[in-house]
Amino acid sequence: MSAGRRINLKQARMLLDKDFVISEIDKRIYGSFIEHLGRAVYGGIYEPGHSEADEQGFRRDVMELVKELQVPIVRYPGGNFVSGYNWEDGVGPKEDRPKRLELAWKMIETNEVGTNEFADWAKKVNTEVMMAVNLGTRGIDAARNLVEYCNHPGGTYWSDLRKSHGYQEPHKIKTWCLGNEMDGPWQIGHMNAEDYGKKALEAAKVMKWVDDSIELVSCGSSSTGMKTFPEWEATSLDITYEAVDYVSLHQYYGNPNNDTESYLAKSLDMDHFIKTVISTCDYIKAKKRSKKTLMLSFDEWNVWYHSHSADKQLKPWQVAPPQLEDVYNFEDALLVGCMLITMLKHSDRVKMACMAQLVNVIAPIMTSNGGGAWKQTIFYPYLHTSVYGRGKALQPVISSDKYDSKEFTDVPYLESVSVYDEESEAVTIFAVNRSLTDELHLDCDVRSFAGYQLVEHIVLENDDLKAVNTEQCEQVKPHSNGNALLQDGKIEATLAKASWNVIRLAKK
Missing domain, CATH: 2.60.40.1180 (Golgi alpha-mannosidase II)
Incomplete structure (x- = not known):
């Protein structure tokens, strides 16, 4: 030259x-998310009758794209959805499962896919499950029962119920989220930080009493824009610190004003967000004189803004409507790349992350009902980092x-x-x-x-x-x-x- x-x-x-080693990278930093929302499940990973459907109704073409990404962990079943979800609705004979009004996204939930089916799908795509529990309308009892249903070998009511549903061996789900975005007024069962901390602590206690091998994620702020950030983390972690292993971070970015120079710099905001949460965690550690260093789970992140106007036109109470189906462009892929780089720079503390979401809903993979599956622009930086980004940062x-x-x-x-x-x-x-x-x-x-x-x-x-x-x-x-x-x-x-x-x- x-x-x-x-x-x-x-x-x-x-x-x-x-x-110049930052940290060994936890492969779960390349995780993703499937929520019962829009066409993520129905018409996304699951479409009985499709030419690519397997014996359980899962789309093979979608599974191949997920396997190509080498996704190590997938958060499930929500999201805002989980705060109104009765997990018992999604187990047992499908013909006995109720259809419910799903209040978070105003759709009909058929419950054709539930805990066991999703665990089956996860095995087929070589991933682990990050299970969220409902701390909105439910709480301590439902959370401990779900852990028993999923993880206990047998000889008890809930573990034997799982066996009666055809699953002799436990699912052995390791990672569990204590609710979702409980700081948000839009959340079913929204509460303040102190009330959340108390509820999460009691849920954490009994969940670990059922299975002391599990890891728990405490809810952090829904975004940096929340007025309660970072006081939410300081207050809730002051209660839950010794009982949990991670605190969650959520953040989405958009470019509605077509200011691309600012848009591609949004990862600097993400960097500041991560540093602020780390500082808050370490303040609580010092305050408690704890020997434990809390890690971070960035379990919702992506670009999200293209679908906002379209979603306002949707009629409520449909089954699997096309919600949050952002069509990503090239500049979105560049920002996603910057965000992945930012998390890798903090891999000493960011041990898990979930691109939200995986299929159809603000996702790298898209499908058409009865048709094909294809890669959005953001698929590629996600693919490259997941495949080539294993080792030491x-x-x-x-x-x-x-x-x-x-x-x-x-x-x-x-x-x-x-x-x-x-x-x-x-x-x-x-x-x-x-x-x-x-x-x-x-x-x-x-x-x-x-x-x-x-x-x-x-x-x-x-x-x-x-x-x-x-x-x-x-x-x-x-x-x-x-x-x-x-x-x-x-x-x-x-x-x-x-x-x-x-x-x-x-x-x-």
């Missing part, structure tokens, strides 16, 4: 060293040109993190060029990885920031024609304007 051409490029330098030392937007100042054009897999002797660099107009010249020092060679440079790019993928046409998909070059311990690459990049190295 000539020096003359470099003058016209944005510039970034990065130093990677195998000793490395703290990059970055110097990058910056810009100011309407909402943010000093935004680096380069957003990046690296992952080192000692077992396979592989290094992967994930990088986003936020510049909408210019290429970015990246100079990366990798002398710590002597004897490594370049495997490939994957690029997701498109001249149209609003380009989308549909069942008929995939406009946004990656290629492996990136121009990264490794020589004398340094990588040089020109990152295309507004692009997602995956640069892979391996030991010779």
Whole structure:
């Protein structure tokens, strides 16, 4: 590359060293979410009579896409849905299951799919279940009974009931959420932080008495925009701290004003959110003089704004209506990439995360009823990080040109993190060029990885920031024609304007 051409490029330098370890990455950071909402379940993962349906009614084409993503854990059954859900409605003979008015999303819930069916589906796609319990209309008793039903071997009422339903072996569900967004006035059973803390603590006690091997997630704030944030965390965790293992974070971003420079910088807000929750947890730890460090579960995150106007037109009390079906564009994929990078930079504390959601509802995978399944634009950064982002997250030392937007100042054009897999002797660099107009010249020092060679440079790019993928046409998909070059311990690459990049190295 000539020096003359470099003058016209944005510039970034990065130093990677195998000793600059942030943390071993918990694979559950690449989790997702299925809620009984819209077409996530019915018409999404489950559609009896479809040409791709298996013997239980689950769509094989969807299962193949989920397996391609290597999703390690899926949160279920909600979401706002869980705060009005009677789990007993979804077990036993299907012909005996009641249809219910589902108040959170104003639809009819048929209960054709419940706890056992979802556990079956999870096994088929090689994932674990993160089960949420209802602390809205229900509480301590229903929570302990569900743990007994799912996890106890047998010889008791609820475990033997499971056996009578055809499941001799327990599901052994490890991770459990103590309610959902209980800080939100929209939530069925909404309560203040102190009342939630007391209820969650009592539920946690009996759930762990039934099965002391489980992990519990306490509800954090519904977003950074809540007026009670972060006091909600401080107050509730002051009660639940020693009884739980994680606190949840939820955050969605959008670009309704078409300010893309600010939009691509939203991951800086996510970074601040994570740091604030960590600080709050550590304040409670210090206050209690506890030896335990609380971890974070970012169990709802994504882009969500495209479907808002369409959802207002939906008539209530339908079965599986097309709710929250955001059609994602290319710039959404760039922000999703930045958000994934941000969580990896905090992998020492963010141990679990769930892209919300997995199929049809604000999702990387879309289907048509009776038709095909396809990959949305956001599928690809999720795929690349899940597949290549296993190992140790490395703290990059970055110097990058910056810009100011309407909402943010000093935004680096380069957003990046690296992952080192000692077992396979592989290094992967994930990088986003936020510049909408210019290429970015990246100079990366990798002398710590002597004897490594370049495997490939994957690029997701498109001249149209609003380009989308549909069942008929995939406009946004990656290629492996990136121009990264490794020589004398340094990588040089020109990152295309507004692009997602995956640069892979391996030991010779």
